[in-house]
Amino acid sequence: MIVDLLLAADLIDAVANPSRTIEEHEAGAARLATLAIHGVGTELLAPEDAKTTDIDLLSGHVCRWALNEAKQTSDRELKSHLPQQEFLQGLFFSETDRIGRLLLTEAIVTHPDTEQKFEQFAEIRNPVPLEQLPNVWPRDYLLSLSSAEESEGTSHSERDVAELGMILLQIATPAALTLLGGTVMALSHRRREEHPLVQFLRTFVVGQDEGLARRLGLRSEPDRFA
């Protein structure tokens, strides 16, 4: 049970819920500043102990807000950690709107925990297999989608891979692009070129950003100068 978050849910809703007014958001932010002055570490509200049974207790806005709270200014020590992958997966499935899924994925892959684990891949020039990447959500989900597609060729998993791939491209941080490159690698060789994600990526990236194309494994010919 994420007790702290539950206790603070009403307070956090004032800053996290987009249907609140700007005045309500600002009043909520000022109240949090006051709490911080009195020693309450609001960054500790990250739901690292959350269980899948907690998902329906809080709104998606509050969960995303809590994840984003870990992005503290550089002089603040990182204290919060990501929740278990089961919780994040459940949260992702509970988002009924793809913008909600985009924002949730962004909150996870730009969480300092993830950024730290992917720091070593920040400057890579070629894709790395998903299996060799840090075990951060959505790595295993992408692996399961890719293997499901390999064995069953379902349009359902094809659509899910395409959507999550698009989300990772849009986020465009080193962690997101490394996961995307691994996803492209994981797609079956036989059908890769027909996959809607690869087709979109080829249209979007190749010819515009060759460095990114290579990083995603989309170059058709080896780079003679690499």
Added chain:
Amino acid sequence: MPYRLALVSPSLVNAIEDGISKVAASQFEPQWTAGGKKTDPWLVIKYIPTKYCRDFRPNIIPAGGPSPRLRISDSPGFTWGTGNYVVPLAYPVSTAIYGRAGVVATLDQNQTRRWRIFDARLPANQNLYVQWSIAQPAFRWLTLTCHANLANQFLRNAFREAFRIDCVVFHPDQRNAYYTKTNDDWMCISDWNRYNRLARGSSAVLQTPRLAILVSEEFTPIGADVRRRTMIGPLSAMPTNAALASAIRNAATSGTIVELTA
């Protein structure tokens, strides 16, 4: 950690970089030093609700103790995304519509001189931002969603992170006939975390925030309009911006509080 990729053509990246490089922080120096001399501290104001202003009172903050910090705004309703929305001292009451308590903060001049500023007042720069957003891979989703505020916040944050923009200057998008003029300059100021993402929580950029002005007025939205109505006044003619800037600067320096009853 590298910044977010811009995901647009090199020519558009260059045009946006060119737009940023043309804006020097020094051109805002007169606004930040308003009410003082050229060598005085660079000051900005953020207005907050009065019920949370007590801890910023200069006579309550313990001498030598930790300074309170302003919280970075994460409201999806704000135009330019996550950041601290302030006004330079030259527009001393322009954002009072968001709260009656004006907290004055100081900008580090060495850091601020190196700011990358996006001047969103200029139509040319507005066009560049629109071109960038249309070129984003998920633009169709971001446009078709019912969560327009969230989509807007995502795009603005992504743009600012991709181009490492420390400050966006823009004209007010909310109005009050007496306090907020259409040609005032507002600023959305970025705090960064160690991974070069926009930070949340307490601001480190806005230093030594102190309560310096209390406005004797209440504001309320006019329906769902962008305008904010004054509930009490005006009771008298508003002092000039220059006179108010000078009074607020003196108050911030001397640890007192200006009470504005206009």
